[in-house]
Amino acid sequence: MSADMAAGRAGLRGQLAVAFRFALREMRGGLKGFYIFLACIALGTAAIAGVNSLSQAITGAIEGQGRELLAGDLRFELDNREATPQERAFLERLGTVSVNSGLRSMARLPDGSNQALVELKAVDEAYPLYGTVQTDPAGEGIQALLQPRDDAFGAVAAPLLLDRLGLKVGDALMLGKARLVITASLTREPDAVSDGFGFAPRIMISRQALAASGLVQTGSLIEHAYKIRLAPGESAAEARRLAEETFPAAGWSIRTSSNAAPALTANVTRFSQFLTLVGLTALIVGGVGVANAVRAYIDSKRAVIATFKCLGAPASVVLMIYLIQILAIALIGIAIGLVLGAIIPYAAAQFLAGTLPVPEGFSLYPGALALAALFGITTALAFAILPLGRARRIPATALFREQGLDGRRLPPWRYLTAAVVLLAILCGLAIFTAYDRRISAIFLAAVAGSFVVLRLVAFGVAWLARRSPAIRSTPLRLAVGNIHRPGALTPSVVLSLGLGLTLLVTIALIDGNLRRQLTGSLAERAPNFFFVDIQGSEVEGFRTLLSEALPEGKIIEVPMLRGRIIAFNGVDVAKLTVPPAGQWVLRGDRGITYAKNLPENSALSEGSWWPADYSGEPLVSFSAQEARELGLKIGDTVTVNVLGRNITAKIANFRTVEWESLSINFVMVFSPNTFAGAPHAWLATIIDPTATAPQEAEALRRITNAYPTITSVRVKDALDIVNQLVAQLATAIRAAASVALAASVLVLAGALAAGNRARIHDAVILKTLGATRRTLIRAFSYEYAILGAATAVFALAAGGVAAWFVVSQIMGLPSAFLPDVALTTLLVALVMTVGIGLVGTWRVLGQKAGPVLREP
Numbered sequence: 001m002s003a004d005m006a007a008g009r010a011g012l013r014g015q016l017a018v019a020f021r022f023a024l025r026e027m028r029g030g031l032k033g034f035y036i037f038l039a040c041i042a043l044g045t046a047a048i049a050g051v052n053s054l055s056q057a058i059t060g061a062i063e064g065q066g067r068e069l070l071a072g073d074l075r076f077e078l079d080n081r082e083a084t085p086q087e088r089a090f091l092e093r094l095g096t097v098s099v100n101s102g103l104r105s106m107a108r109l110p111d112g113s114n115q116a117l118v119e120l121k122a123v124d125e126a127y128p129l130y131g132t133v134q135t136d137p138a139g140e141g142i143q144a145l146l147q148p149r150d151d152a153f154g155a156v157a158a159p160l161l162l163d164r165l166g167l168k169v170g171d172a173l174m175l176g177k178a179r180l181v182i183t184a185s186l187t188r189e190p191d192a193v194s195d196g197f198g199f200a201p202r203i204m205i206s207r208q209a210l211a212a213s214g215l216v217q218t219g220s221l222i223e224h225a226y227k228i229r230l231a232p233g234e235s236a237a238e239a240r241r242l243a244e245e246t247f248p249a250a251g252w253s254i255r256t257s258s259n260a261a262p263a264l265t266a267n268v269t270r271f272s273q274f275l276t277l278v279g280l281t282a283l284i285v286g287g288v289g290v291a292n293a294v295r296a297y298i299d300s301k302r303a304v305i306a307t308f309k310c311l312g313a314p315a316s317v318v319l320m321i322y323l324i325q326i327l328a329i330a331l332i333g334i335a336i337g338l339v340l341g342a343i344i345p346y347a348a349a350q351f352l353a354g355t356l357p358v359p360e361g362f363s364l365y366p367g368a369l370a371l372a373a374l375f376g377i378t379t380a381l382a383f384a385i386l387p388l389g390r391a392r393r394i395p396a397t398a399l400f401r402e403q404g405l406d407g408r409r410l411p412p413w414r415y416l417t418a419a420v421v422l423l424a425i426l427c428g429l430a431i432f433t434a435y436d437r438r439i440s441a442i443f444l445a446a447v448a449g450s451f452v453v454l455r456l457v458a459f460g461v462a463w464l465a466r467r468s469p470a471i472r473s474t475p476l477r478l479a480v481g482n483i484h485r486p487g488a489l490t491p492s493v494v495l496s497l498g499l500g501l502t503l504l505v506t507i508a509l510i511d512g513n514l515r516r517q518l519t520g521s522l523a524e525r526a527p528n529f530f531f532v533d534i535q536g537s538e539v540e541g542f543r544t545l546l547s548e549a550l551p552e553g554k555i556i557e558v559p560m561l562r563g564r565i566i567a568f569n570g571v572d573v574a575k576l577t578v579p580p581a582g583q584w585v586l587r588g589d590r591g592i593t594y595a596k597n598l599p600e601n602s603a604l605s606e607g608s609w610w611p612a613d614y615s616g617e618p619l620v621s622f623s624a625q626e627a628r629e630l631g632l633k634i635g636d637t638v639t640v641n642v643l644g645r646n647i648t649a650k651i652a653n654f655r656t657v658e659w660e661s662l663s664i665n666f667v668m669v670f671s672p673n674t675f676a677g678a679p680h681a682w683l684a685t686i687i688d689p690t691a692t693a694p695q696e697a698e699a700l701r702r703i704t705n706a707y708p709t710i711t712s713v714r715v716k717d718a719l720d721i722v723n724q725l726v727a728q729l730a731t732a733i734r735a736a737a738s739v740a741l742a743a744s745v746l747v748l749a750g751a752l753a754a755g756n757r758a759r760i761h762d763a764v765i766l767k768t769l770g771a772t773r774r775t776l777i778r779a780f781s782y783e784y785a786i787l788g789a790a791t792a793v794f795a796l797a798a799g800g801v802a803a804w805f806v807v808s809q810i811m812g813l814p815s816a817f818l819p820d821v822a823l824t825t826l827l828v829a830l831v832m833t834v835g836i837g838l839v840g841t842w843r844v845l846g847q848k849a850g851p852v853l854r855e856p
Contacts, residue, residue, distance in 0.1 A: 019320030026304075027325055034329050037293035039746050041333030041376050042340070044283025047739045048276055049341020049372035053365040055272035057345040059265050060365075061357035062193070066257030068131035069357060071191035072098065072227030073236050076243070077253040079562045079589040081643050082224050087247055094239050095231040098126035099207065102195065103222040104532070104711050105215050107203060108174045109165060112705040116164045117713060118157075119198035120175070121189075122210035129229040131190025133204075137169070145183040146206040153209035155180040159187075161201035176213030176708045180205065191227075193357060194255070199713075199721055215709050218679040220533050221562060251564050251641030253588060266435075270580075273435045277443050278503070280430055282743040283375060284447060285499050287383035289747035292492055294326060295387040319388055326388070330380035337376060338369050371433060375426065382422035389415030436580045450499055450798060458494040461790045475775050478766075479782035490787060493748060497791045497829060498798075500744030505799025505825050506806075512818045513807045515723065526719070527663060527685035528553065528696055531703070532560075532711040534682040545706055546686060549699035553688030556600070558664055560683040561675060562589040566646065567639035568632065582629030585667055591683075592640065594670045598655070601663045607634050607653025610671045618649035618674040623657045623667045638668070642678070649674055663687075748836050781834055788833030792826045799825075 067073060076083075076091060083091065091097050101122040108115035125143055133142040135156055146154045152172060162168065162185060173180045186202055205213075216222055230236060236256040243254060255262070298305070301322070308318050342364055349358040389411025427444050434440035465483040483490050528550070534542055534557075543555055565573055565586055573586050596612040598604065598621075605624045620638055632638075632651060639648045649670055657665050664685055691699075700712055763776055800817055807815040 015314070015317050016320060019317050020324055022321045023324035023328070026301075026321070027328065034293055034297065036289050036746050036749055037329055038333040038336065040286025040289040040293075040743055041283075041330055041380055042336040043739060043743055043746070044279055044286045044379065045334050045337025045372045045376040046340035046344070047279030047282055048375050049338050049369050050344030051272050051275040051279055052368035052371060053341055054345045054348050055268055056365045056368050057349065057359055057363065058268050058352075058357060061359045062265055063258060064359070065357050066259075068190045070194045070227065070255065070257045071100075071128040071130055073230040073257050074228040074239055075194070075255040076226040076228070077255070078224045078226070078251070078644075079564070080220065080222060083226060084644070087250060087252075088226075090243065090246060091226050091228060094228050094234055096126060096129060096229040098129050098227045098229075099124045100127060100191075100225045100227065101207065101210060101216075101222055102225070103215065103220065104200060104713070105175060105213075106704045106708065106710070106712055107161065107165070107180075108704050108708070110172050110174055110179070112701065114165055115701060115704045116161060117200040117711070117717075118161060118175075118203045119200045120210070120215070121195070121202060121204045122207045123204060124207050127227075128190050129227055133186070133190065134188035135184035136187050137184060140184070142204070146204070146209070148208075149181050149183070152179040152181040153205060153212065154183040155203055155205045155209070156184045156186040157182055157203045158201035159185050161203060164201070174708065175203070175205070175209075176215040178205075178209050178213035180209065195225075199718055213709075215533075217533070217535055217709060218681065220681060220709075221560075221711075249641065249644065249646045251566065251644055251646070253564070266583075269435045273440070276434075277430070277440065279739060280375065281447060281499065281503060282739045283379045284426075285496065285743040285747055287379045288492070288495050289743070290330075290380055290383040291387055292747065294322075294384045295390075298322065298387055298390075322388060323384075326380065326384050327377075330377060330384075333380075334373050334376040338373060341372055342369060371429070375429060378422055378426045378429070382419055382426060385415055385419045385422065386411055438579075446802065447499070450502060451495070453798065454495045454498040454794065455491065457498070457790065457794045458491040461494065461787070462488065462490050465786075474771075475778035476782050478775075478779035479786065482779070482783045483786060489783075493784075493787045493833060494791050494794070496747035497744050497788070497832065498794055500741040501791060501795035501825060501829055502798045502802070504738075504741055504828075505795050505821060506802040508821045508824070509799060509803030509815075509818060510806050512821060513803065513815055515727075516816065516818075526715045527556075527687045528691055528715060529686050529700070530713040530715065531684040531686075532681070532713065534684055534707075534710055536682065538707055538710070539682055542684070542703070542707060542710065545702060546684075546699065549702050550686055550688045550691055550695060552690050553686040555684060555686050556664055557682055557684040558593050558595070558599075559675075559680050561592050561642055561678065561680045563592045563640035563642040563647075563668075564589045565638060566641050567637075567648075568630070569637050570639070579629055582626060585626050585630065590667055592642070592668050592670060593666050593683075594672045594675055596672055599665070599669060601658040601665060602655040605654045605656045607651075610652060614671050615673050618647060619652040619671040620649040620674075621653050621655050621669040622651050623665075624654035625657070626667050627651070627654050640668070642675070647674060745832060745836065748832065777838065780838060784833040784838070785830055788829040789826065791833070792829035795825055795829070796822050 062069060074094070088097075103120050105118060105120050106115050107118045123142070123146070127142065133156075135142070135145065142156070145156055148154065155173065155175075157167070157173075162182065165173070167173065167182055169182050169184060171182050173182060180203075186204060189202070189204070192202075210216065228239070230239065236258070240254050240256065243250070243252075259265070305318055308321075309315070345358075345365070346362045352358050430444055431437050431440045462484040465480045468480050471477040471480060482488060531542070531546075539557060543557070546553070546555060567573060568576065578586060598609050607621075609621070610619050622632060622638070627633075634651055634653065636651050637648050638651060639646055641647075652671075655669070657667075659665055664683060686699075696714065700714065703710060703712055766776060767773075804815045
């Protein structure tokens with residue numbers, strides 16, 4: 001037995017040596033016929049390698065620059081209250097403490113003629129513990145710039161704020177009751193990323209100026225961040241553990257320098273996952289090009305293969321010869337893609353340096369490159385194995401006599417099984433390495449479904465062409481015949497273009513619907529203003545003044561507190577596994593309120609509302625969608641930390657909330673007795689669809705001058721900022737999706753190249769029978785136009801369904817079909833198929849008849 005096994009191994013080694021030698025000899029002729037193959041593999045590999053390398057570069061920079069980004073080793077955040085003496089003493093034992101306070105407020109000119117929303121940051125003398133604040137002009141440190149100047153406090157402001165209010169260095173500005181003087185323009189603050197995204201420009205002042213402004217009052221929405229530079233020998237992890245054990249009800253959010261910007265890190269990871277899936281789509285679309293290229297190459301080698309078989313070469317050796325060549329060419333394409341992918345982070349860093357943390361210099365990310373290489377080689381093998389299997393099965397006599405490979409004949413089952421296993425590995429890699437595996441699985445299922453549907457579309461187009469009535473036009477009749485004949489380009493063209501166009505249509509429709517909502521119906525239905533930090537003593541006067549400024553407006557006022565969810569059913573939320581869709585509810589503090597009656601823009605979906613005079617145990621109404629994502633049910637308990645106290649309430653009902661209305665809505669609404677006697681501020685909105693821009697400006701001016709501590713947010717301004725962000729994201733996503741479309745173009749070119757042999761023979765026969773070049777050009781143009789139109793119709797249908805699902809089911813917004821997207825898609829499909837088709841077949845029309853007709 002062992003002798004037989006040794007002999008078998010020796011025989012296999014001998015076959016591999018022979019196959020390797022012949023493979024190298026055949027490759028001496030160059031890579032002709034494999035340029036599309038190389039481009040497809042290189043493009044998809046580069047996209048995956050580049051996206052994941054850039055993601056690792058940003059997240060690595062966040063970790064490596066954690067101290068500077070956090071401006072400390074540890075960050076303790078408290079909302080709406082400062083640390084108690086006991087808590088402050090504990091923090092000071094850990095090391096040097098720097099206190100920053102942040103809130104939104106209204107800055108106004110001293111004469112009250114103009115005002116603007118600002119993101120206010122008040123810092124103490126120790127700030128920053130790490131990193132430096134950069135200003136223009138440079139020179140003085142931040143502490144010197146914030147010192148009082150005569151009757152005013154020093155302040156540094158973002159250039160955007162100076163532009164909005166027409167200010168320059170040395171000008172005065174009012175903030176609440178405090179008078180400020182601009183001492184410099186703020187160009188960079190080290191901990192801006194860890195502080196989170198702001199909708200308004202930054203202004204930085206001292207904590208003394210904040211106290212003088214009168215902005216900090218009962219219920220003010222303010223964040224106090226205590227940043228610690230640890231003493232030698234102290235551990236951040238141990239300090240965090242001690243803080244949680246010593247003050248379990250403090251309600252503070254603790255962050256270490258190793259996790260300086262968790263929200264940014266999570267968003268980068270999510271975005272990179274999406275772009276990776278887009279890159280994988282390009283790679284899979286390119287897989288079709290790989291299959292076409294291998295089929296065309298094997299077809300061109302049928303005489304060589306026949307010779308090998310006639311000389312006694314086993315089918316396995318023939319398979320090895322061409323498998324080795326394909327693997328070698330795939331590795332070349334992967335290498336090209338990895339080089340491009342490795343360069344992408346360095347190139348992107350030049351544009352992102354002022355916005356996101358990026359590493360300095362050139363760095364390689366072996367994990368990202370290895371993952372891309374694994375995707376590339378798996379894709380190449382998965383799509384190449386079937387054409388190789390068909391060639392192995394066909395005998396030498398058939399190869400000598402047939403025009404080409406019979407693509408309709410299935411390869412042996414072991415090759416089908418190998419292809420299925422390789423595709424399963426590809427899907428497993430995509431799902432296993434994804435941030436959100438559910439979305440990744442849905443995406444891959446959609447791609448697989450698209451392949452199946454595209455095959456059905458191609459079959460349907462051919463079926464309709466076969467059953468079309470008699471056509472008098474010769475070019476059109478030839479075009480229809482080309483669509484349904486054996487070996488037609490119909491499946492390849494429809495498959496190559498369909499997926500790329502569908503992806504572009506989906507993105508364009510999602511972007512268009514979002515823009516339409518932000519600039520149209522959403523802006524029309526949204527309130528004109530949100531007013532925050534209204535004190536109880538100011539409510540009556542505020543309401544009167546606002547009614548005078550906008551008499552037609554509807555004013556809605558609700559009490560507002562801030563609270564952090566810390567437990568469900570007594571279990572710490574930090575120990576729970578929460579789906580990504582529900583994590584935002586647990587991230588930081590949430591606005592909460594109490595109400596006797598069911599709020600507007602809400603409807604009970606389960607449970608019952610409490611009586612107006614309810615006085616029993618604390619109850620809470622939870623948003624139905626968020627409760628479903630968190631796995632909550634009626635009767636569960638929710639523990640929130642409000643102003644340093646833990647309050648547990650039982651879920652009494654679920655509400656369906658119309659978040660898209662942008663009206664006052666809360667995830668949690670408590671029964672009034674829950675916060676009896678608790679200090680809080682008020683939140684108000686006004687809705688007046690008839691108000692003009694000058695009327696809104698006048699109302700804002702009067703409120704800001706009369707109540708300088710009230711923060712006013714014009715909703716249309718916020719929507720404009722969101723619209724700009726959506727536009728930037730859409731541009732990035734379109735750029736990524738264009739990679740998939742580029743792969744589609746390559747596959748289309750490859751499909752045309754693969755069918756050129758049959759085209760040459762047909763064209764020569766037709767020219768011999770009297771067909772002119774013009775007739776053939778018209779026939780090919782009609783054929784490509786019909787296929788392009790059919791593919792465009794599928795892309796519009798599939799993309800429309802996908803966009804509807806994302807917009808209406810995931811985002812909860814109305815979805816509409818956009819005719820301009822449909823027209824653009826149709827034009828792109830026609831230009832690509834007709835243009836590339838004619839370019840690819842122009843050489844066919846110039847072939848001389850003699851050499852072609854003399855071929856066996």
